[in-house]
Amino acid sequence: MKNKKLIDFKVFFNGIWKENPILFLMLGLCPLLAISSSTSDSIGMGIAFTFILICSNVIISSIRKFVPNQVRIPVFIVIIAVFVTITDYTIGAYLPQLQKNLGVFLPLIVVNCIVLGRAEAFASKNNIFNSLLDGIGMGLGFTFIIVLMAIIREGIGNGTIAGKIIFGKNYKPFLIMILPPGAFLVLGFLIAFKNSLDRRKKC
Amino acid sequence: MKKKEIIGGIIVLFLITSLSGFLLAQVYKVTSPKIEEQKKLEQERLNKEIFPEGVKFELSFYPSPLKGEGKGEGEKRSFFIVYDKNNNEIGKIFDTKSLGYGGDIFIRVGFDNNWKIKGIKILQHNETPGLGAQIVTKEWFLKQFENLVEKDIYLKKDNPEGKIDGITGATISSRAVTEGVRKLLEEVKNEK
Numbered sequence: 196m197k198n199k200k201l202i203d204f205k206v207f208f209n210g211i212w213k214e215n216p217i218l219f220l221m222l223g224l225c226p227l228l229a230i231s232s233s234t235s236d237s238i239g240m241g242i243a244f245t246f247i248l249i250c251s252n253v254i255i256s257s258i259r260k261f262v263p264n265q266v267r268i269p270v271f272i273v274i275i276a277v278f279v280t281i282t283d284y285t286i287g288a289y290l291p292q293l294q295k296n297l298g299v300f301l302p303l304i305v306v307n308c309i310v311l312g313r314a315e316a317f318a319s320k321n322n323i324f325n326s327l328l329d330g331i332g333m334g335l336g337f338t339f340i341i342v343l344m345a346i347i348r349e350g351i352g353n354g355t356i357a358g359k360i361i362f363g364k365n366y367k368p369f370l371i372m373i374l375p376p377g378a379f380l381v382l383g384f385l386i387a388f389k390n391s392l393d394r395r396k397k398c
Numbered sequence: 399m400k401k402k403e404i405i406g407g408i409i410v411l412f413l414i415t416s417l418s419g420f421l422l423a424q425v426y427k428v429t430s431p432k433i434e435e436q437k438k439l440e441q442e443r444l445n446k447e448i449f450p451e452g453v454k455f456e457l458s459f460y461p462s463p464l465k466g467e468g469k470g471e472g473e474k475r476s477f478f479i480v481y482d483k484n485n486n487e488i489g490k491i492f493d494t495k496s497l498g499y500g501g502d503i504f505i506r507v508g509f510d511n512n513w514k515i516k517g518i519k520i521l522q523h524n525e526t527p528g529l530g531a532q533i534v535t536k537e538w539f540l541k542q543f544e545n546l547v548e549k550d551i552y553l554k555k556d557n558p559e560g561k562i563d564g565i566t567g568a569t570i571s572s573r574a575v576t577e578g579v580r581k582l583l584e585e586v587k588n589e590k
Contacts (some may be wrong), residue, residue, distance in 0.1 A: 232527065258414075266407040270414055277418040281425050288432035293442065353528070370528045 210332025217340040217382075218389040221384045222308035226300040227341050228378040234357040237345035238338075239293045243282050243301065245334025248310050250329060252318040256326035259319045271314045278307045298379050309333060344381050348372045424557065444503035445478060445491055448508035454481040460586070477586075479550035480508070489516055496578025499570045503533075505578050507543075513587050515543045518579065523571075530571030539565055539572065543579060548587070551580035554561055 216222050230240045254274050262270050283301050287294045294301065304310060313333055318326040346356055352372025354362045371377045432580050445455045455478040462475045478491040489510045495502040501524040507514035518540045525531045533539050543551070552560025553569075553576050564572035 260409055263403050263407045265403060266411050269411060273411075273414055273418055273546065277422060280422055284425055284429040284433070291433075291436040368528065385440050386483040 200325075201322065202328075206325050207328040207332040210329060210334070210336045211339065212336065212389075215336040215340065215389070216312075216333050217337060218308045218386050220309070220312070221386075222312055223310075223337065224382070226303060226307065227344070228382070229294065229300055229374065230297065231341050231344040231378060231381075232348050232352070232373050234342065234345040234349050236293065236296045237341045239286075239290070240297055240300070241334075241338025241341050243286065243297075244304060244307075244310075244337055245280055245331070247275065247278045248302055248313065248334045248337075249330035251275045251310055252313060252326040252330035253323055255314045255318040256321060256323045262319075267315075267319065271311060271319075272305065274311055275314070279305045280393075291315065309337060340385065344378070344385065347381050348377055352377055390394075420486075432583045444506060444519050445480070445505075447508065448491060448519060449489060451482050452480040452484075453483045455479070455491070456481065487511065490586075492576050492582055493521065494582040496574045496581075498523060498525055498574035499530045500526060503571070503574050503578065505575060505582075507579055507582055509583070509586075513547075513583065515546050515579070515583075518543050518575075520575070525571045527569070528577050532567045532568050533575055534567045536565055540575075548549070548580060548583050551583065553575060 214220060217224065217227060220356040226240060226244075251271075251274055255271060255347070259268075271350065279302060282304075282345050283294070286297075286301065313329060317329045321329070349372075350356050350361060351369045352374075354360055354368045360366075442455065446452060448456075457476055458479050459476055460510050463491045475492075477493070479487060480489045480491060482488045489508055491506060491508045493504065493506050495504045497503075502526070503523040504521040506519045506521050508518070520534050520540070523531070523534065525533065546561060549559055550561040553562050553564050553573055555564065555569075556573065556576075560576075562572070562576050564576075
């Protein structure tokens with residue numbers, strides 16, 4: 196995907212809805228399913244993820260002309276790993292509870308398909324500014340969906356949102372929403388919803 | 399791959415990896431003292447919740463009953479000696495683990511000087527949210543253990559003399575915690 200324009204704001208909106216990384220590209224589902232049972236963890240994950248995506252997109256885009264084709268994948272992964280590690284150490288130093296809750300899924304961002312995918316499909320083929328916009332758009336698109344899913348799953352499955360009780364003390368939680376099947380159910384409905392909206396637009 | 403491409407690739411990879419390594423070393427230097435501090439604070443917080451009057455928690459060691467545990471300088475397990483503000487020893491805190499439904503449950507138990515349980519904290523677990531995880535969310539469960547002696551530490555359904563009510567729908571997790579605590583008591587009571 197190459198952009199002829201120097202600065203193309205459509206790239207930003209693309210990542211948020213039209214080509215949303217979760218609902219459309221269907222990448223990076225692993226951390227999504229695992230973390231979306233808690234709203235506060237999802238917000239943390241979304242912010243960390245967006246930061247890493249933006250940094251890696253910008254750096255990879257700025258060196259794209261110097262990287263020989265045969266070594267591009269190791270180069271991308273090293274660069275992504277640097278930012279993931281910086282994020283991991285920083286969260287560990289200042290927000291240790293979040294690091295504990297995210298567990299292995301924070302380091303796993305190194306091989307997250309959204310980050311690697313955007314590096315390969317966009318950042319390595321477009322200028323720095325558009326790559327920055329793509330990073331912000333895709334990052335916000337991911338954050339939007341993971342937080343939305345968390346609000347639904349935690350709300351219905353636990354009666355709370357970010358730990359605050361919302362349905363009153365006598366609410367009997369619909370437990371399956373907090374467990375893995377609930378994650379797949381909510382995701383399936385969200386994808387179906389987006390597809391139905393897209394279909395209507397076409398007609 | 400042409401020779402020029404190979405050399406180009408080697409140079410680029412070398413530059414990027416060395417730069418990355420250098421950058422990460424700097425970040426590590428800055429954050430690692432903070433990370434150590436967080437770990438210490440977390441330990442303090444947990445210990446203070448078990449012994450609110452505790453002022454100093456001294457790390458100590460006892461020989462491990464298991465052969466081959468620990469590295470090198472002898473098999474030792476760690477525990478804390480608790481002192482109050484007058485420097486009197488008011489108890490001891492031990493860690494143990496017990497096999498629950500979703501893996502090991504790591505438990506921290508505080509004992510007073512008569513080996514009665516002062517308090518319990520679950521450090522880490524992998525029990526099912528909403529079911530086994532209630533051993534953490536339902537505060538009354540862990541509170542039951544306070545002031546018990548060895549013969550009380552059984553689930554009521556496992557032993558008529560037991561004083562512990564399991565959590566409905568979380569029997570395996572409840573039993574794991576109960577058994578773990580009692581086995582720990584049996585083990586350390588004989589040591590000291």
